[in-house]
Amino acid sequence: MNTNTAEPSIKQVELPRSEGADLHLKGITKRFAEFIAVKDLDLTVPSGTFFALLGPSGCGKSTTLRMIAGLEAPSEGEISIGGKDVTALPSHQREVNTVFQSYALFPHMTVLENVAFGLKRKKDKQAMEKARAGLDMVELAHLANRRPEQLSGGQQQRVALARALVNRPQVLLLDEPLGALDMKLRRQMQMELKSIQTEVGLTFIHVTHDQEEAMTMADVVAVMNEGRIEQMGAPRDLYELPKTAFVANFLGKSNLMRGTVTGERDGLLEVAASGHKILVAVDRAVQHEGEIVVGVRPEKLHLNHEAPTEATGYNELSGEVIDVSFTGTTTEYLIDVAGIGRIGTFAQNRGQQAAEVGNTVYLSWDSAHSFGLAGDELVNAGVDKT
Template sequence: MSSTDVLGRTEGGDLRLAGLTKRFGAFTAVDSLDLTIPQGSFFALLGASGCGKTTTLRMVSGLEDPTAGQIFLGDQDVTDAKPYRRPVNTVFQNYALFPHLDIFENVAFGLRRRGFKSVKPQVETMLELVELGHLAKRKPTQLSGGQQQRIALARALINQPQVLLLDEPLGALDLKLRRQMQIELKRIQTEVGLTFVHVTHDQEEAMTMADTIAVMNQGRIEQLGSPAELYENPATTFVANFLGQSNLIPGTVETATDDVVTVSAYGRRLTLDAGRCRSVSGKVILGVRPEKVQLAAAEADVPSGRNVLSGTVSDTSFIGVSTQYLVKLPSGEELSVFEQNTGREIQRPGAEVFVYWDPSQGFGLDGDQDIEAGAALDEEGAA
């Protein structure tokens, strides 16, 4: 392939956003965003509704004009390029298939507009890729949601865009189909090797598919990293709460060495790795994921070297694969604990217990932030 083709598409083009800003009147939807998305990666923009993720996507596709900032594809500035002149295609939230055209023509649409004479082989290959070759003559309304979704994907992919934008593409599907499509999308992305930028409010979806996730909040990126990085080492309470569940315990740093930080909280001393602690003096928030916490009936049963808190079981939900506990601390706060079903005795509500975890599993956050940030949003997103 030549280095530049008719659409000005260049090889080796990362998508780069520089100071990208969008204001709607007094409301700042996207606030001076700087971001580089490497070519060939599966990138997720994750955030609650209204966080600016869709606006960012629309600016990349050209459907929205940025108030300030620039968009680069490779070394080319496409900020002012019309949407139909960008080597970027979108899979729309509700698919936006053309109802007056059959599936074949829907998929062929982009190629035809670019003046390709023979489109049949490409369309057939693409329909094969999404495994819907037998539906070529149907109209979009005759297809199920999942099938329409795959056609929308094929219609965008056939143009071999430099960047494929996916705007909550699985939002309209039911849970089972969504799972299936997540795997499918990942497979297709690996197969075609294009850059996918995926916008979603579903943290599980982002974690399943993306190589890199950017968590967005109020027009800014809270944290950027691999799913594991974000989950294990959230940078803010927002990320800790939005991405999965976290037990966040406010405390004060007592001592800090190069390896270990000791925090006093609820009258107990808790330790954590200095490397996972974002603040080593004053107020901190100590976080630990529920599945990293275990229960013991007596303090003597707790292995040595663990962080320990005592409390009362206030709620027990047996899920089967695990049991989820809510443990009320004497201070009134509740910690959640997910215990895998390893055949251990189930603690009933009212039982006095000790919760403990390996200090290396905790993370420390700056104490000067809203401890609840992002928690309600996650519930909203999951609903």
């Protein structure tokens, strides 16, 4: 058993796989007086999926989780788990368990008693045996007789997780469960939560505002904004091909440029943007005529000190460096491009010549990395203004 002060890793023990359940939300709306927190939400989460609800504070993600848990009643709509309508069922009659950011451990009970609590309420004759197995799963069996206040934050989080898992719910709900942990431990727990979910086979619904956390752990991510799902899919798909400006800006950073479609050739849209011609693949654009918004991720851009001597087949822009930020592994640049505005990019620090404020530089990127959004999109939607 690991007795080091560092947080131990999850043991690779043989665990019986649970049968998770499909989760269906149909037409879910939640009103608080005049405020609508969730608006006509339809959602299906297949059994055994690690699903993340991602969005800024106030977007409706925690309210959605509380309705699934039975802690809030929807104003309209239906919720079913495993084909059973649970909309009107109280929380204790639903096959769900919730792990909160606060852990909600009982301070007067030992760690083992905390894990066994739910099983004892169900009068499970094997409550203590199952609780010990749960602690063994998260490698905390050696702390079974301690009180919660004697544990670190990471250890308390593991106890809360074990307590939820030993009840073998059909759906496990995670409400910002890693928010109270420091960065290093949070990243470790991200990997371990995913490992546990894969082992036990449960349906996990994870609510978070942390983009990296959702992208690292989830099979499917739903980005919420103002009570609605803006876009849903695999993390890579959402990042590489956002469908709205909010998703493009909330999941990482994006350079968004307004332009007008002037033609189409060889599967590419030609877009005029303040005197610049930008190409975007037809199948990577949600709109194919009129004014559109073209985007490209900062890391897709190549920064050069010299102008290309011949046509490269890439999109090309030039501008003046107005800001340089050294971040360790990379150097981030902000370039002012005439007519378009500020474009951000970064370069890996590999000993190459760095650009300086005031330098004229040349940017290029493959049209396969452009994406096209609707012309009525607000280019600052989803930008963190803090």
